[in-house]
Amino acid sequence: xxxxxxxxxxxxxxxxxxxxxxxxxxxxxxxxxxxxxxxxxxxxxxxxxxxxxxxxxxxxxxxxxxxxxxxxxxxxxxxxxxxxxx
Amino acid sequence: xxxxxxxxxxxxxxxxxxxxxxxxxxxxxxxxxxxxxxxxxxxxxxxxxxxxxxxxxxxxxxxxxxxxxxxxxxxxxxxxxxxxxxxxxxxxxxxxxxxxxxxxxxxxxxxxxxxxxxxxxxxxxxxxxxxxxxxxxxxxxxxxxxxxxxxxxxxxxxxxxxxxxxxxxxxxxxxxxxxxxxxxxxxxxxxxxxxxxxxxxxxxxxxxxxxxxxxxxxxxxxxxxxxxxxxxxxxxxxxxxxxxxxxxxxxxxxxxxxxxxxxxxxxxxxxxxxxxxxxxxxxxxxxxxxxxxxxxxxxxxxxxxxxxxxxxxxxxxxxxxxxxxxxxxxxxxxxxxxxxxxxxxxxxxxxxxxxxxxxxxxxxxxxxxxxxxxxxxxxxxxxxxxxxxxxxxxxxxxxxxx
Numbered sequence: 001x002x003x004x005x006x007x008x009x010x011x012x013x014x015x016x017x018x019x020x021x022x023x024x025x026x027x028x029x030x031x032x033x034x035x036x037x038x039x040x041x042x043x044x045x046x047x048x049x050x051x052x053x054x055x056x057x058x059x060x061x062x063x064x065x066x067x068x069x070x071x072x073x074x075x076x077x078x079x080x081x082x083x084x085x086x
Numbered sequence: 087x088x089x090x091x092x093x094x095x096x097x098x099x100x101x102x103x104x105x106x107x108x109x110x111x112x113x114x115x116x117x118x119x120x121x122x123x124x125x126x127x128x129x130x131x132x133x134x135x136x137x138x139x140x141x142x143x144x145x146x147x148x149x150x151x152x153x154x155x156x157x158x159x160x161x162x163x164x165x166x167x168x169x170x171x172x173x174x175x176x177x178x179x180x181x182x183x184x185x186x187x188x189x190x191x192x193x194x195x196x197x198x199x200x201x202x203x204x205x206x207x208x209x210x211x212x213x214x215x216x217x218x219x220x221x222x223x224x225x226x227x228x229x230x231x232x233x234x235x236x237x238x239x240x241x242x243x244x245x246x247x248x249x250x251x252x253x254x255x256x257x258x259x260x261x262x263x264x265x266x267x268x269x270x271x272x273x274x275x276x277x278x279x280x281x282x283x284x285x286x287x288x289x290x291x292x293x294x295x296x297x298x299x300x301x302x303x304x305x306x307x308x309x310x311x312x313x314x315x316x317x318x319x320x321x322x323x324x325x326x327x328x329x330x331x332x333x334x335x336x337x338x339x340x341x342x343x344x345x346x347x348x349x350x351x352x353x354x355x356x357x358x359x360x361x362x363x364x365x366x367x368x369x370x371x372x373x374x375x376x377x378x379x380x381x382x383x384x385x386x387x388x389x390x391x392x393x394x395x396x397x398x399x400x401x402x403x404x405x406x407x408x409x410x411x412x413x414x415x416x417x418x419x420x421x422x423x424x425x426x427x428x429x430x431x432x433x434x435x436x437x438x439x440x441x442x443x444x445x446x447x448x449x450x451x452x453x454x455x456x457x458x459x460x461x462x463x464x465x466x467x468x469x470x471x472x473x474x475x476x477x478x479x480x481x482x483x484x485x486x487x488x
Contacts, residue, residue: 057291
């Protein structure tokens with residue numbers, strides 16, 4: 001499973017949706033994922049890819065990690081996987 | 087209903103090993119948050135905290151005591167000694183039979199859990215010390231205070247996360263007010279600055295890596311602290327009859343539950359606790375000059391708390407002062423309300439308002455007088471102390487100048 005599919009699977013599980021209902025343009029708000037759900041998703045992503053995601057729930061917009069849409073999240077994870085598993 | 091006054095105070099925390107040191111640090115706006123020092127700290131992404139430094143249990147307590155006293159119990163004993171000595175009370179006869187101890191703690195003996203899990207899981211040992219259970223239990227501190235000072239009345243531990251101490255002190259206040267006990271020892275203690283204790287908090291991703299900056303637009307989370315605050319609450323006539331020094335009067339309290347979310351705070355729940363405390367103490371909103379905020383430095387708490395204060399106080403919200411001393415001593419979790427009550431005592435007794443240090447940038451969502459960075463002199467008749475816990479459990483105390 002590639003990074004994109006795995007991230008979508010994790011997000012879908014958190015949102016209690018089918019992976020097919022999650023598009024790259026979806027935002028977390030669209031999917032009904034609140035801040036606690038986001039923190040849980042990030043934990044699941046870190047576990048799945050064995051990476052560390054720089055994310056502070058107090059300043060999501062200031063984090064290096066962009067969560068504005070599923071696409072941004074997937075791209076961010078791809079970058080972190082490449083960096084941390086280099 | 088009887089009047090209730092505070093006749094003794096004791097503490098140990100990152101700002102000082104007793105009340106005078108702590109009050110002086112609050113007055114000077116000193117920061118007690120530093121690099122954490124304990125085993126495996128390098129495996130944490132959060133490496134700062136309001137840790138008590140220069141406190142050696144060895145030498146204070148004998149070998150037998152050390153096998154029974156977790157660090158949170160050690161802190162409690164140190165703070166209780168100061169408070170009870172100051173009060174001048176000796177618990178004998180009827181006073182001993184009726185006076186008890188009610189303390190708050192969120193975690194109890196966290197480092198005892200941590201050390202012993204490490205022994206059995208990491209080191210593969212199959213045997214632990216026989217006193218692990220009596221050392222880590224959340225009521226251990228209460229029991230040791232009770233034994234040390236012969237307090238035989240109602241005694242128990244209250245655990246409501248970050249509001250534990252305020253709930254405990256509210257309960258002790260109620261016992262003295264109703265005449266159930268002539269005096270109560272109360273407050274709280276916490277010591278979770280160990281690898282497991284900080285690692286658990288790290289998981290929530292609400293911790294700051296650099297500083298606790300409550301109400302500042304650039305705040306980025308909370309910083310943990312540790313320590314204890316212990317007080318003697320005494321019936322007013324009882325205190326007066328023996329000529330005791332009175333630090334402040336406990337005027338009232340209220341408790342509420344948000345009944346909404348396990349971590350996100352609620353404006354309504356906080357507002358109900360604040361307005362309830364005013365009603366209980368028969369105060370008008372205009373009587374309140376100072377609020378010691380819960381002020382954790384998280385995005386969610388600070389804006390919610392300011393909105394709750396604005397709702398309850400209306401235009402008077404702009405006239406009162408509200409500060410968070412967590413910027414200096416960190417968030418002592420279950421002990422935090424007890425240590426923060428010292429800032430309220432300083433306000434009503436000394437007329438000095440502790441500042442919110444580390445304040446850098448105005449936040450329109452926290453547009454109150456947060457006493458940024460420098461202490462201020464002011465005549466304060468009434469001060470409130472807020473505590474809003476995870477789980478949505480709130481407790482607010484009102485202190486009055488005597």
